[in-house]
Amino acid sequence: MAETERDEKVSAGYRALGSEEPPRALDDAILQASRRSPARWRVPLSIAAVLVLAVGVTLRMLPPQPDAESIALAPQVIETPRPASAPPAQPKEQAKLAARAAPAPEPAAAPAMAVAADSARRDEVGLRAAGVSLSPEAWLARIAELRKQGRTREADESLEEFKKRYPDYKIPETPR
Amino acid sequence: MLAYRQGDAGAFEGLYARHKGPLFRFVLRSVKERSLAEELYQEIWMRVIEARGRYAVQAKFTTWLYTIAHHRITDHWRKRGLQLVDLADADAVAHRAFEPEARAEGRQDLQRLAAALSGLPELQRETFLLHEEAGLSLAEIAAATGATEEAAKSRLRYALARLREAMDDG
Numbered sequence: 001m002a003e004t005e006r007d008e009k010v011s012a013g014y015r016a017l018g019s020e021e022p023p024r025a026l027d028d029a030i031l032q033a034s035r036r037s038p039a040r041w042r043v044p045l046s047i048a049a050v051l052v053l054a055v056g057v058t059l060r061m062l063p064p065q066p067d068a069e070s071i072a073l074a075p076q077v078i079e080t081p082r083p084a085s086a087p088p089a090q091p092k093e094q095a096k097l098a099a100r101a102a103p104a105p106e107p108a109a110a111p112a113m114a115v116a117a118d119s120a121r122r123d124e125v126g127l128r129a130a131g132v133s134l135s136p137e138a139w140l141a142r143i144a145e146l147r148k149q150g151r152t153r154e155a156d157e158s159l160e161e162f163k164k165r166y167p168d169y170k171i172p173e174t175p176r
Numbered sequence: 177m178l179a180y181r182q183g184d185a186g187a188f189e190g191l192y193a194r195h196k197g198p199l200f201r202f203v204l205r206s207v208k209e210r211s212l213a214e215e216l217y218q219e220i221w222m223r224v225i226e227a228r229g230r231y232a233v234q235a236k237f238t239t240w241l242y243t244i245a246h247h248r249i250t251d252h253w254r255k256r257g258l259q260l261v262d263l264a265d266a267d268a269v270a271h272r273a274f275e276p277e278a279r280a281e282g283r284q285d286l287q288r289l290a291a292a293l294s295g296l297p298e299l300q301r302e303t304f305l306l307h308e309e310a311g312l313s314l315a316e317i318a319a320a321t322g323a324t325e326e327a328a329k330s331r332l333r334y335a336l337a338r339l340r341e342a343m344d345d346g
Contacts, residue, residue, distance in 0.1 A: 005307070005314065005332045010339045013289045014308050022200045026214055027192070030221045034188040138218060145214070 025144045029137040136162070136169055192221070195241060202242070202309045206249050206302060208294060216252060220245045235319060242310050243320040246302070253298060285343045292342030296335055303328055304335035 139162055146155035162169075199220065204213040223244050231240065293301060299321075306312045306320060314332070318325040 005329060005336065007336045007340050009343060010289070010336055011308060013286055013339075013343055014293075016283070016286055017290055017293075019197060020201055020204055021197050022214065022217055026218055027196065030218060030225075031189060031192060033222060034192070034225050035185045135222075138222075141218075145211070149211075 023141075023145070025141040029135070029141040032137040033135055136166055140171065188225075191237065195238070198309045198311070199241065199245060202245060202305045203249065205293065205305055205309070206298075207252060212252075216248055220248050223248065235316075238310060239312065239316045239320050242306055242312060242316075246321050249302070288342045288345055289339055292339050296338060299323075300331045300335040300338075303331040304339070307332055 139158070143155050143158050143162065146152075146158060200213070200217050203217045203220070204210065207213050207216060220241075224241060227244070231237075235243075293304070296304065302321065303317055306317045307314075312320065314325050314328045317323070317328040317332075321328065323331075
């Protein structure tokens with residue numbers, strides 16, 4: 001405590017005002033949030049946005065998707081670059097190759113989209129962790145707080161909403 | 177905090193246990209409404225958790241923590257706008273916030289102290305709380321609030337004078 005700027009009487013009076021502590025549910029929610037893996041919430045929103053944009057641009061630049069007719073013709077297209085030493089492809093193999101070759105743009109785009117979606121999901125978690133919206137633990141703490149305040153209906157509605165949003169979330173203690 | 181940044185979750189629990197009471201009372205006595213205080217308190221800790229990767233040893237953790245708290249509460253005041261200057265309301269809320277303890281003690285000087293604390297201008301009250309509750313030095317208060325050390329000293333003096341006056345008024 002600092003220096004000369006101190007008044008013992010005021011300090012003693014202030015201490016006597018009480019020593020309120022945060023509710024236990026709040027402690028638990030914060031500690032749970034602190035244990036989450038940083039990788040889940042440290043991906044910046046900008047990265048997700050850039051990925052989504054990149055995927056969008058890539059998809060626009062790619063040639064149009066082949067239709068069913070071109071898929072049927074694909075085996076011939078595949079055959080031509082085959083090296084002379086390779087044995088001729090069997091009909092079954094041709095069909096497989098055709099199936100793989102036809103939707104060519106998709107495998108390239110799909111992982112990128114998955115990454116973007118995953119980033120967006122992690123960012124959602126990150127934003128909740130940052131207090132932009134509630135984390136599951138904080139949400140449960142809020143429900144418990146509503147019950148404590150006698151706002152049962154709001155608590156029930158909030159719990160229903162929670163279960164819809166996080167159907168797989170194991171609720172440690174039903175906040176009733 | 178450095179240990180926590182490097183993945184030691186237990187380190188956070190130690191920090192939390194040490195700072196939770198003072199920080200909670202700092203927020204509670206700043207905003208005077210328990211439910212709001214709980215909300216802001218949680219947001220402050222969430223920001224600490226989120227910002228752990230950016231923590232650097234430029235100031236001690238306490239100063240860093242209360243810098244975050246100062247910013248969050250300042251945002252809150254900005255959103256509330258004119259309600260801040262209504263001292264009559266502030267006093268009424270102060271009684272709701274502090275009366276149980278003060279009454280239980282049966283001490284009118286504490287009730288007057290609580291009302292005076294609540295009625296202080298925000299910056300003076302914040303400075304007093306950072307000094308008294310968080311244990312920050314004037315230099316640390318200046319760093320946490322973005323003020324000069326002289327300004328922090330002046331605010332603290334005014335706050336102490338008004339609180340002392342309120343206690344002696346009986």
